[in-house]
Amino acid sequence: MRLRAWDLTIERGGRRVIAELSFEAPASAALIVTGPNGAGKTSLLRALAGFLPIEAGGFALDGGDGERTVGEQAHYLGHADGVKAALTVGENLAFAAAMLAGDSSRKAQLAALAALGLGHVIDFPARLLSAGQRRRVALARLLVAERPLWLLDEPTTALDAAAQTALAAIMQAHLKGGGILVAAVHAPLGLNGVQELKLGVTTEAAA
Amino acid sequence: MTPALALFLREWRIARRIGGGASVGVVFFLILVSVMPFALGPDLNLLARLGPAILWVAALLATLLGLDRLFQADHEDGSLDLLINGSLPLEVAVLIKCAAHWTTSALPLVVLSPLFGLMLAMAPLPLALVAATLAAGTPALTMIGAIGAALTVSLRRGGLLMAILVLPLTIPVLIFGVAAASAASGGGAPFLSPFLALGSLSLAAIALAPFAAAAALRQVRE
Secondary structure: EEEEEEEEEEEOOEEEEEEEEEEEEEEEOOEEEOOOOOOOOHHHHHHHHOOOOOOOEEEEOOOOOOOOOHHEEEEEEEEOOOOOOEEEEHHHHHHHHHOOOOOOOHHHHHHHHOOOHHHHHOEEEHHHHHHHHHHHHHHHHHHHHHOOEEEEEEOOOOOOHHHHHHHHHHHHHHOOOOEEEEEEEEOOOOOEEEEEEEOOOOOHHHH | HHHHHHHHHHHHHHOOOOOOOHHHHHHHHHHHHHHHHHHHHHOOOHHHHHHHHHHHHHHHHHHHHHHHHHHHHHHHOOOOHHHOOOOHHHHHHHHHHHHHHHHHHHOOOHHHHHHHHHHHHHHHHHHHHHHHHHHHHHHHHHHHHHHHHHHHHOOOOOOHHHHHHHHEEEHHHHHHHHHHHHOOOOOOOOOOHHHHHHHHHHHHHHHHHHHHHHHHHHOOOE
């Protein structure tokens, strides 16, 4: 399985943020997207998830499920955590798991939270969590439902050193199992054998 | 747990908890209906004649009140991404969200409307008929409102714009609702034909609005 993109062009607000970008992300290797602010890292990930229209080119998940879009086979984790403050951590995860056709049992939630060092807060309302804890609840979604492609937009934001190590271990396990990982980062993730995709700021106006 | 049930339960829980806003509509409905007798004066005949219209206008505004947050909250905290790429088609997700919204905010209005109608000096039969017309008509209001909510999902203060977009579309519902509801209070107008028109408006809205709202959600967000 691999993610392949060809001649990808994305425009936002009349500005071409990604111009004719081609890349491949093979299974079992992380593709790290780097670049200065405004280089289009988030736009690229959101386009791959199906949230932004693309102007030209295309992308496909070779060896994936042909019946579903790339986004429907992907975990997308953006700047917003997607954690509902009114619900408990467990309820949040149960909903995400059911929505993503994963395992919504309490056991799966506890295992996912424990992997991120957060097992003790499962019955806490999410509004009482700190920013880093909320981020970790969002990351626990990756574990309660299995999807081959992970699209992570700055996943280490607000995480402490221990949580970053735990996240690296989770990502390593995902890659070991044949998963694909595309992550936009500013700092190294602590993974071995990564490919880097450098984006620059394009000043070219859209045609 | 199936995704549909999980989504319904989540919406229900969020609405019922602190800050969820499920009771805002009912309280607004109560306020509007209870100040009317003070504004119109103690003429019981006048109140009884205007009763169905007052209840319907109050229900229309109360339904629109909470609808602007239907998708906006999910858009702001990122969980809309989860709905779009989840295992449910977005159209079904929209329908379930509307169903949950209707049961938490419109259904209490339907149930409580006979009680509030007492303040408008309405007789038992008109009270029952108003409740029946509200039960048949409020699904259309929720579904039409969902289209407006989807169109204004990325606007910070989209509530007013949503009301402007949606209110003209709800006028037929209001006309048939009040027509059916006032049939019972005398005047010799038939009850059944406007009631059936009201029901068909609701069914059409339930069938069509999810597609419109889902298309808007996919298009409008950047």
